[in-house]
Every structure is written in C-alpha cells, then in structure tokens.
Amino acid sequence: LFPDAKVLKDSVDSVNKLYDDNHIITFFTARREKDREVTEKWLNDNGFKYHSLLMNKPRGGNYIWIDNLSVNGILYKDNWTDIINSLSK
Numbered sequence: 001l002f003p004d005a006k007v008l009k010d011s012v013d014s015v016n017k018l019y020d021d022n023h024i025i026t027f028f029t030a031r032r033e034k035d036r037e038v039t040e041k042w043l044n045d046n047g048f049k050y051h052s053l054l055m056n057k058p059r060g061g062n063y064i065w066i067d068n069l070s071v072n073g074i075l076y077k078d079n080w081t082d083i084i085n086s087l088s089k
Contacts, residue, residue, distance in 0.1 A: 002031065002038045007046050014080035019049035026050065030057040 019025045027048075031039050033055045040053060057063070065071055074083050 002035060003042060005042060008080060010080035012047050014083055016047070016049045018083070019051075024051050026052045026054060028054045028057050030059045031055055 015025060025048075027043065027050055029039065036053065036055055039055075043050060043053070
C-alpha cells in the first residue's frame, strides 16, 4: 500500500521550494514506526527534500502540538501551491 501511494499534484515542487527557501521540513505521519523505512524510501524515490520524519501521529481526530518555540502548521486543502502562497503573504 505505502510503496504504491500516488504523489499529489505540485506536492514535490511545493515542498522542495519551502526547503530551498530555508524552511525546516518535517513530515508528520500517522504511519507506524514499523513503516519508517518504506516511508523514507517513498519520500526519497519521489524527490522530496526534507529534514526529518515523525511517525505515529495521533489518529482519528484533532491533536494539539505544544512547544516552547514558534511552530507554523499548514493545513493542506486540495492545492499544494496554496501552501506557498499562504507563506509568502
């Protein structure tokens, strides 16, 4: 299932632009730790640039991220280029 996941339109270019613009890219996924290797392979094979990968995101609802530093979260809603536009405002 994971190795055959489709890449969403504009996702690689959008993520890589953020990376190239010196944003720290961390993927946060509900995939289990046992699936780390296949997930990293998929990201790398599809050309995503990133700094880290967090596994075991809570499933089935909302969660709250608590940190002592400023954290920007981006809610993906159908269009990857909207992410770039929202950060450039």
